[in-house]
Amino acid sequence: MTRAASIDDIVTRGLCVGCGLCESLAGADKLKLGLNAEGFLRPKQLMPLDAETERKVLAVCPGNVQRVEGTDSPVDVIWGPLKGLFAGYSRDEEIRFKGSSGGVATAVAAHMLNSGMASAVLEVSADSAAPLHAVTRVAKNRSELIEGAGSWYGPAAPLRRMHELLDKGKPFVVIGKPCDIAGVRNLARIDPRVDRLVVCTISFLCAGLSSFGVARNIIAGHGVEEKDVSLFRFRGHGCPGMTRIETHDGRAFEQTYDDTWSHALNQAIQFRCKICPDSTGEQADIVCADAWDNDDGYAHGEKEGRGAILARTERGLAILKSMQTRAELEMQPLELSRFERMQPHHKHRKSVLVARLLGLWLGGQPVPDYKGLRLFSASRFGRRYLFSNVRGMIRRIKSGANRETLPAGGERRE
Numbered sequence: 573m574t575r576a577a578s579i580d581d582i583v584t585r586g587l588c589v590g591c592g593l594c595e596s597l598a599g600a601d602k603l604k605l606g607l608n609a610e611g612f613l614r615p616k617q618l619m620p621l622d623a624e625t626e627r628k629v630l631a632v633c634p635g636n637v638q639r640v641e642g643t644d645s646p647v648d649v650i651w652g653p654l655k656g657l658f659a660g661y662s663r664d665e666e667i668r669f670k671g672s673s674g675g676v677a678t679a680v681a682a683h684m685l686n687s688g689m690a691s692a693v694l695e696v697s698a699d700s701a702a703p704l705h706a707v708t709r710v711a712k713n714r715s716e717l718i719e720g721a722g723s724w725y726g727p728a729a730p731l732r733r734m735h736e737l738l739d740k741g742k743p744f745v746v747i748g749k750p751c752d753i754a755g756v757r758n759l760a761r762i763d764p765r766v767d768r769l770v771v772c773t774i775s776f777l778c779a780g781l782s783s784f785g786v787a788r789n790i791i792a793g794h795g796v797e798e799k800d801v802s803l804f805r806f807r808g809h810g811c812p813g814m815t816r817i818e819t820h821d822g823r824a825f826e827q828t829y830d831d832t833w834s835h836a837l838n839q840a841i842q843f844r845c846k847i848c849p850d851s852t853g854e855q856a857d858i859v860c861a862d863a864w865d866n867d868d869g870y871a872h873g874e875k876e877g878r879g880a881i882l883a884r885t886e887r888g889l890a891i892l893k894s895m896q897t898r899a900e901l902e903m904q905p906l907e908l909s910r911f912e913r914m915q916p917h918h919k920h921r922k923s924v925l926v927a928r929l930l931g932l933w934l935g936g937q938p939v940p941d942y943k944g945l946r947l948f949s950a951s952r953f954g955r956r957y958l959f960s961n962v963r964g965m966i967r968r969i970k971s972g973a974n975r976e977t978l979p980a981g982g983e984r985r986e
């Protein structure tokens with residue numbers, strides 16, 4: 573099977589997830605993320621990397637490699653390692669309201685800071701200076717964490733500042749998409765500081781990351797120009813929360829999360845997410861998700877914040893239990909069969925992945941190195957979609973759907 577031969581190969585063949593780990597490892601003076609023409613954050617080399625650095629980047633890049641090592645947790649073929657499955661929400665009312673689905677991710681991070689188990693949290697939030705873009709942030713307290721609460725469905729690269737925190741030598745938490753956390757685990761294989769300093773990883777179920785163009789189109793649909801935007805929020809401030817735009821001259825616009833997801837985000841997801849082997853954060857300690865009331869995977873109106881919570885490791889479970897004991901978290905057991913009905917799309921994605929990878933290979937494209945994710949076992953649930961997914965992937969490759977451009981030089985920093 574052909575693998576990507578270089579960082580440019582990873583980008584131009586549509587394998588980059590946009591996590592920022594390559595920039596963190598190589599140094600922003602040599603390699604820097606910028607928006608490409610397709611509206612995704614991608615690395616651009618500013619000067620040639622030495623062979624050793626490029627080799628390390630290829631080894632840790634989660635677009636190129638995703639390998640899950642042994643676990644002592646019971647493993648479900650589709651849902652991965654599970655020490656516990658719950659439904660719940662943060663008992664801090666502000667965090668519960670401002671978070672996407674009960675604020676559990678923010679509450680866990682706040683607990684880690686308040687208890688002294690971590691000194692910082694690596695995460696993303698909207699850029700206050702350019703609200704359609706996300707920035708990588710190091711949060712040090714509850715109010716900084718609250719600024720980062722809510723889902724950012726556009727390009728966001730939490731790992732850009734990973735080495736900055738490793739170099740500080742103090743324990744920290746990482747919040748990111750499943751692929752971001754896979755990058756952290758890849759790095760742990762070559763940098764022993766990761767296992768010592770990253771004291772908790774928090775992820776969420778992820779249906780895919782969309783182009784920057786979505787945010788631009790949403791504001792344009794309300795007759796707003798980017799220079800006039802003072803606030804842009806995909807969701808949060810309610811569950812799921814409205815998409816909200818505010819302008820410097822005092823105008824405000826809202827549209828429902830269902831409109832934003834179904835008519836915009838859903839249509840502009842990066843190619844790499846179509847061949848994602850782990851949309852449920854198998855390598856994180858704790859995973860948060862929406863706990864939809866219906867069985868179709870959609871929101872259908874607003875409700876009080878509440879989400880599903882997956883404890884994937886002993887450490888994750890211990891943190892959640894300790895928060896429950898201290899009345900920081902409301903948490904009740906959730907049946908796996910109920911959770912599966914809340915999240916129908918993720919089972920399908922996992923079960924057709926082998927077929928899509930086969931199509932990628934038959935289309936003559938480099939295939940990422942996936943191990944330990946039970947893709948063959950999961951494919952028994954997707955047998956009847958096998959041929960359509962192989963054919964569909966070959967068609968995509970022929971139409972150039974996986975092709976992406978490198979960012980042009982001198983662009984905006986994020």
Ligand SMILES: Cc1cc2nc3c(=O)[nH]c(=O)nc-3n(C[C@H](O)[C@H](O)[C@H](O)COP(=O)(O)OP(=O)(O)OC[C@H]3O[C@@H](n4cnc5c(N)ncnc54)[C@H](O)[C@@H]3O)c2cc1C
Pocket residue numbers: 670671672673674675676677678679695696697720721722723724725726727728729730747748749752776777778779780781782808860861862863879915
């Ligand atoms: C691209 C994307 C796709 C998603 N798809 C699904 C799905 O299919 N099913 C589902 O149940 N849930 C999905 N979610 C997750 C869901 O929207 C909630 O984020 C999740 O339930 C956690 O809610 P919370 O209230 O516990 O988190 P909050 O307390 O609101 O905290 C969210 C945390 O996530 C971080 N974050 C937000 N966006 C990003 C990003 N793009 N990259 C890295 N870190 C980020 C923030 O910095 C913050 O720390 C998705 C989220 C994103 C960003």
Ligand code: SF4
Pocket residue numbers: 579582583587588589590591592593594595614615632633634635636
């Ligand atoms: S997936 Fe991450 S590490 Fe790999 S090239 Fe893209 S930004 Fe860099």
